[in-house]
Amino acid sequence: MYHPRDIIETIAGNLRATRNPFGIPHFMVNRWWGRSKLPRQGDALLFTGLMYQFIPYIEKSTGYLSRYEDTPLSRYVGYTRYVPSYLSGLGLAMITPRREKQKMNGILNNIVRVLNASRVDFYYRPELDHYSGILLYDLGDRDTFVTHARWLADRLKKAGVRKLITVDPHTTYALKELFPKYTGSRFEVHPYFEMIQLKGGNNGRRTVALHDPCFYGRYLGLSDVPAKALAELGIDCAELERSGAYTHCCGGPAESVSPRLADDVGRRRLAQLEGTGAPIVAMCPICLGNLRKLGADVRDLSSVLVETLS
Amino acid sequence: MTMLNPDFAEELKQFSEDSALACFNCGTCAAICPLIDSHFPRSMIRYVQIGAKERILEAATELWKCLHCGLCTQTCPREANPGEIILGLKRLVLDHWRKS
Ligand code: SF4
Ligand code: SF4
Numbered sequence: 001m002y003h004p005r006d007i008i009e010t011i012a013g014n015l016r017a018t019r020n021p022f023g024i025p026h027f028m029v030n031r032w033w034g035r036s037k038l039p040r041q042g043d044a045l046l047f048t049g050l051m052y053q054f055i056p057y058i059e060k061s062t063g064y065l066s067r068y069e070d071t072p073l074s075r076y077v078g079y080t081r082y083v084p085s086y087l088s089g090l091g092l093a094m095i096t097p098r099r100e101k102q103k104m105n106g107i108l109n110n111i112v113r114v115l116n117a118s119r120v121d122f123y124y125r126p127e128l129d130h131y132s133g134i135l136l137y138d139l140g141d142r143d144t145f146v147t148h149a150r151w152l153a154d155r156l157k158k159a160g161v162r163k164l165i166t167v168d169p170h171t172t173y174a175l176k177e178l179f180p181k182y183t184g185s186r187f188e189v190h191p192y193f194e195m196i197q198l199k200g201g202n203n204g205r206r207t208v209a210l211h212d213p214c215f216y217g218r219y220l221g222l223s224d225v226p227a228k229a230l231a232e233l234g235i236d237c238a239e240l241e242r243s244g245a246y247t248h249c250c251g252g253p254a255e256s257v258s259p260r261l262a263d264d265v266g267r268r269r270l271a272q273l274e275g276t277g278a279p280i281v282a283m284c285p286i287c288l289g290n291l292r293k294l295g296a297d298v299r300d301l302s303s304v305l306v307e308t309l310s
Numbered sequence: 311m312t313m314l315n316p317d318f319a320e321e322l323k324q325f326s327e328d329s330a331l332a333c334f335n336c337g338t339c340a341a342i343c344p345l346i347d348s349h350f351p352r353s354m355i356r357y358v359q360i361g362a363k364e365r366i367l368e369a370a371t372e373l374w375k376c377l378h379c380g381l382c383t384q385t386c387p388r389e390a391n392p393g394e395i396i397l398g399l400k401r402l403v404l405d406h407w408r409k410s
Binding site for chain 1: 325371374375377378379385399400403404
């Protein structure tokens with residue numbers, strides 16, 4: 001386990017300097033929209049919160065962290081002392097594989113396809129799409145989170161944004177629950193699966209093991225919404241021993257302080273999902289990344305939805 | 311139940327939910343917590359109840375193993391909100407580290 005203080009100060013410093021936890025310039029992280037011709041005006045702003053875009057960087061940096069965790073070296077090589085050159089900023093951006101970044105960008109493009117197929121009136125403006133700061137909130141650095149959240153809320157308000165479409169549970173929770181409480185700004189926030197209306201699916205009925213992330217299943221009570229959307233398409237969700245309000249964490253949130261703990265918790269969740277014998281589907285980038293890291297074949301909800309379009 | 315250290319109770323209010331006194335130490339949270347560490351988070355809630363700030367600071371790094379998954383809060387029969395208390399303790403400890 002790494003010392004939380006080192007981790008928090010690194011992330012907080014990066015967030016203050018670059019508005020993202022890895023210290024990588026915004027234009028380098030957020031490139032998924034480059035080839036899509038998305039409108040800049042409409043009813044709701046598509047707001048990715050950059051979580052999917054961060055997954056390749058998280059995988060790369062935690063790969064290094066797990067090598068040193070609990071070795072004698074970890075005591076001497078404090079996180080902050082080697083992070084600036086290896087695991088933060090441009091150094092991290094350079095060593096993170098392009099292929100992985102493209103996979104995550106593909107997920108966001110799938111979400112766009114699903115929204116278009118549902119005729120949702122949305123727009124995208126990359127200059128407004130920023131990280132929510134949620135990781136620092138979870139790590140207990142409320143002050144840095146609030147400063148960042150106020151900056152972001154102010155930017156969105158000045159741009160006239162009232163309604164947001166989100167793509168992950170952490171950003172959804174931050175915008176829906178924490179922003180009103182800590183910034184005084186209230187937006188209408190919907191995860192994308194609340195907006196979609198798809199029917200049909202021509203592959204006959206099939207079953208998937210849908211992993212409910214803690215923030216959708218428990219904090220926001222939304223897990224029946226994607227399950228219903230899938231059912232409309234002929235896709236049933238396998239009965240899981242732990243789901244909805246009682247879902248089991250994927251372990252991902254422990255990754256920054258203890259990759260080993262993240263693996264232990266993730267393995268237990270994976271066994272439950274694999275026990276259904278059905279293909280595993282995630283709807284959160286952190287869950288997707290952590291379960292895939294354990295060797296599981298996990299698909300994102302958006303790619304399951306998109307393949308029903310024809 | 312009364313707190314043994316009222317100053318600590320006041321200090322904690324700046325950072326955390328004020329719900330620890332509702333806990334009657336049933337252990338449901340420790341049994342369900344995915345960390346499967348025998349007494350977490352109940353042990354921390356107990357330290358809060360008795361105002362044992364030093365014990366919390368000694369074991370401080372353990373707080374960051376908490377995934378903030380909310381399962382303990384969901385299952386606590388007394389609505390003591392253990393998950394949010396742990397988050398509040400992270401804030402308190404971080405504040406202590408930053409000031410020291
Ligand atoms: S479940 Fe609630 S009442 Fe029981 S020990 Fe945990 S915090 Fe206390
Ligand atoms: S919120 Fe933390 S203490 Fe509570 S069950 Fe989850 S990991 Fe355990």
